[in-house]
Amino acid sequence: MHDVKGSLLESLTLADARRRRRLNRLLRKMARLDPVPPSGLSPRRRAMAAVLLLVLLLVGVWRLGLTGEDRAGFPDRPADAQARPIGNPPSQEVTSTAFDFLQTQPGSSEPVTYDPCAPIHLVVDPRTMVDKGMRMLEEAADEIRAATGLSLVVDGLTDTGASPGRTATSADGSTWTPVLVSWTDPDATPRLGGMTAGYAGSTAVERDGHRWYVTGVVMLDGPQIQQTLATDGWTAARSVLMHELGHLVGLGHVDARGQLMQPTRESGLDAWGDGDRAGLAAVGRGRCIDY
Secondary structure: EEEEOOOOOOOOOOHHHHHHHHHHHHHHHHHHHHHHHHHOOOOHHHHHHHHHHHHHHHHHHHHHHOOOOOOOOOOOOOOOOOOOOOOOOOOOOOOOOOOOOEEEEOOOEOOOOEEOOOEEEEEEEEOOOOOOOOHHHHHHHHHHHHHHHOOOOEEOOOOOOOOOOOEEOOOOOEEEOEEEEEEOOOOOOOHHHHOEEEEEEEEEEEEEEEEEEEEEEEEEEHHHHHHHHHHHHHHHHHHHHHHHHHHHOOOOOOOOOOOOOOOOOOOOOOOOOHHHHHHHHHHHOOOOOOO
């Protein structure tokens, strides 16, 4: 299983521009330390510049693939939004710190979250869906609802798969794009190669210095989950979906035994651990969007 902090591959953010300026300053500093001969860059400078450029590109890919911020305008208030949180996250009785957030608010340890005053709508691309896969998704969504208080609503099927051009709002800008749950395979989605049974993440938007997740994608390797279903049973296969929905609502991987949000599935573990529950309760206590 694999996480992604914002899966819609949006454009580079202002932070990347700052990185480019920092790179230019470093290159100018290198020029003072190691003058360039008239014929061009010295071997040493070429090597250092190549390394710095590679670092910049890798950071840029991280920002593109993992942050997923969308600075477009906000649509109208959703018709099914309420004036106060729809559900109630569990009280913070668990003191475990065995969890991590995918993103935090600028200058804060507070997590980026979905709006708890509006349902999170999901549509399903069923191309490689396992038998009774909609029931499995609903059960996994129930686990998220109970652990966070967030309202996840599975609207039904779609024939539209994930694409790099998928945006946070509808074509006319009137609504947020629903979360896409795509049952796919490594042929169509190479990132699912090897032991990666799925990945997920959400796109964040910002207003007045505060960020919210507003949509996302969940990519599931249907053939691999089918194999898990056949060999380990229903709850083991469902735990893969729970893990990915955990990413969707804002949890990252945690290297701690007994937690469902570990990067690799722990044999026999098919329910939330104490750390999972503490993290999920935290992402359920986000701020409502003030439209």
